[in-house]
Amino acid sequence: MSATTSPDASPDAYAATDRTVPTRARERASYDREVVHAILDEGYVCHLGFIRGGAPVVLPTLYGRVGESLYVHGSTGSRPLRTAAAERPGDEEPGLPVCLTVTHVDGLVLARSAFHHSINYRSVVVYGTARPVIDPVDRAAALDALVDHVLPGRAADSRRANAKELAATAVLRLDLAEVSAKIRTGGPDDDPEDVALPYWSGVLPVAPAYGAPVPADDLAPDTPVPGYLIRH
Secondary structure (H helix, E strand, O other), rough: OOOOOOOOOOOEEOOOOOOOOOOOOOOHOEEHHHHHHHHHHOOOEEEEEEEOOOOOEEEEEEOOOOOOOEEEEEEEEEOOHHHOOOOOOOOOOOOOEEEEEEEEEEEEEEEHHHHHHHEEEEEEEEOOOOOOOOHHHHHHHHHHHHHHHOOOOHHHOOOOOHHHHHHHHEEEEEEEEEEEEEOOOOOOOOHHOOOOOOOOOOEEOOOOOOOOOOOOOOOOOOOOOHHHOOOO
């Protein structure tokens, strides 16, 4: 997969910024929208970083993508969501400055030297301000997107959140504006003088695997397994 750098935003690519241009291995960076979307859509868990009380905090959480926006959710009592919803002085909108990351490990790269061991990976980094989703219709749609991101088709095949559950749940939206992907593929980069060493060198692929669905203990015996589970 080729890596590209785009100085300006376009329908096909995000703009490169000082924060999204890697300091090392710049040739692995990509700002292509389809590449970024594909990496995000394949993941389940993101890491959400922000400043709390003057110190950095990074939390793992589920996310979902709708177009050019990412959504994360949590309890209305959680500190990051309360911080994001807090009023700001003047005309500044509520929001929480964040850095969100998603990473896939595709292979363990084993070189002849310990120094050149690596991993093949695909990652996305997003910078921006996460803002609360207030409109009830938009919030319900975002929660559906979060469920469907984990398993497409599940939102329509489950009870939607009721008023009490919606009141206890906050949703943040992070727009995909300052974003980049970084990708490593291929084999080890052994030094020429190490090629004759008697050590195995290559790549051990890594890929997720899904097991057979395990029904709940109280599931009625005649409840069919949904087709979207069989596909996995």
